[in-house]
Amino acid sequence: xxxxxxxxxxxxxxxxxxxxxxxxxxxxxxxxxxxxxxxxxxxxxxxxxxxxxxxxxxxxxxxxxxxxxxxxxxxxxxxxxxxxxxxxxxxxxxxxxxxxxxxxxxxxxxxxxx
Amino acid sequence: xxxxxxxxxxxxxxxxxxxxxxxxxxxxxxxxxxxxxxxxxxxxxxxxxxxxxxxxxxxxxxxxxxxxxxxxxxxxxxxxxxxxxxxxxxxxxxxxxxxxxxxxxxxxxxxxxx
Numbered sequence: 001x002x003x004x005x006x007x008x009x010x011x012x013x014x015x016x017x018x019x020x021x022x023x024x025x026x027x028x029x030x031x032x033x034x035x036x037x038x039x040x041x042x043x044x045x046x047x048x049x050x051x052x053x054x055x056x057x058x059x060x061x062x063x064x065x066x067x068x069x070x071x072x073x074x075x076x077x078x079x080x081x082x083x084x085x086x087x088x089x090x091x092x093x094x095x096x097x098x099x100x101x102x103x104x105x106x107x108x109x110x111x112x113x114x
Numbered sequence: 115x116x117x118x119x120x121x122x123x124x125x126x127x128x129x130x131x132x133x134x135x136x137x138x139x140x141x142x143x144x145x146x147x148x149x150x151x152x153x154x155x156x157x158x159x160x161x162x163x164x165x166x167x168x169x170x171x172x173x174x175x176x177x178x179x180x181x182x183x184x185x186x187x188x189x190x191x192x193x194x195x196x197x198x199x200x201x202x203x204x205x206x207x208x209x210x211x212x213x214x215x216x217x218x219x220x221x222x223x224x225x226x227x228x
Contacts, residue, residue, distance in 0.1 A: 032215055043118070043204055043219035044157075089156065093215040101147070101172070102217060106156035 002027045006090045006105035013080055013112050021075040021108050023064075023090035031092040033057075033066050033073040034102070038087040047075075047088070080112045117141070118207050120220035127227050133192040135223050137205030145208035146188035147217065148172075148180065150201045157204065163188055195227045 007022040025031065032051045036044040048057030053068035062077045073090060090105040121136040139146065147162040149172075159172030161180040169180050177199060181189040192199055202224050206217040 034216075036217075036219075041221075043221045044206075044217075045219065046216055049216065101159060101162060102215065104149075104157040106154060 002031065002092055002094065002103045004090050004092055004103055004105040006088075007108050008106070010109040010111060013110070015082055015112055015114050016079045017112075019075070019077040019080045019084075019110070021088055021090075021110070023073045023075065023105060025071050025073065025090075025092050027071075027092055027094060029094055030068075031094050033064070034091040034093075035062070035064055035073070035075050036089040036091060036104075038089065038107070040086070044089060080110075082112050082114050085110055085112045118205055118218050118220040120203075120205050120223045122223050123221065125223060125225045127195050127225065129196060129227060131195050131227075133195050133225065133227075135190040135192075135203055135205075135225070137188045137190070137220055138186050139188075139207035139218070140186065141207065142185065143207040144185070146182065147206040147208070148178075148188065148190045149204045149206065150174070151204055151222070152201050160190065160203075192225075195225075197227050199225065200227045201225060 003026045005024050034049045035047040037047045038044045048059040050057040050066035056065045064073050064075045087107045087109050089107045091102045093102045118139045144165050148160040149157040151157050158174050160178050163169045163182040166185050179191045202222050204222050205220040
């Protein structure tokens with residue numbers, strides 16, 4: 001079945017530091033890949049997505065590139081802010097039948113200190 | 115914007131009680147989902163619904179049931195609550211404005227079973 005493995009946290013950084021959160025996946029076919037973010041006290045919201053190999057998703061300064069050869073979708077940001085403190089989830093979905101549901105990683109808690 | 119509303123943010127129930135968690139979405143989406151979120155385990159799918167009166171078990175359906183009588187409403191039911199069902203419950207609705215498999219989440223319902 002499909003699975004997502006992401007870097008375990010927590011991750012603590014100082015403001016303006018570089019961020020990488022690793023995510024690798026196992027899936028049949030050609031899944032779509034996502035990063036969701038959960039700010040304190042809120043539900044998850046989509047941060048970025050990529051639907052085919054070599055696509056780069058980007059939003060709010062975050063980027064992730066769909067690497068089929070390494071089955072990875074690592075999240076990066078060049079300069080984090082205190083407001084980026086949240087839990088980040090990597091996820092994938094296939095298409096059709098039971099593969100149409102999303103499979104999530106366990107989440108990575110990021111804390112950014114001023 | 116799509117809005118997914120979970121009626122209760124915090125609930126405290128006693129073991130053996132019947133518990134209803136309600137979720138309403140306002141964008142005529144066909145697909146709706148219930149996840150539970152636990153520290154170190156990430157999000158796990160309980161049930162999902164492709165359409166009115168249709169439901170399919172997710173990865174951890176034991177101890178839960180669902181109801182989808184109207185398109186906009188998806189209810190999660192705990193027939194006899196147990197302490198191991200203490201968790202954060204997240205409802206989601208599927209829309210694809212960009213053509214990808216994007217979920218929109220509610221803010222969550224934190225259930226404590228005593």
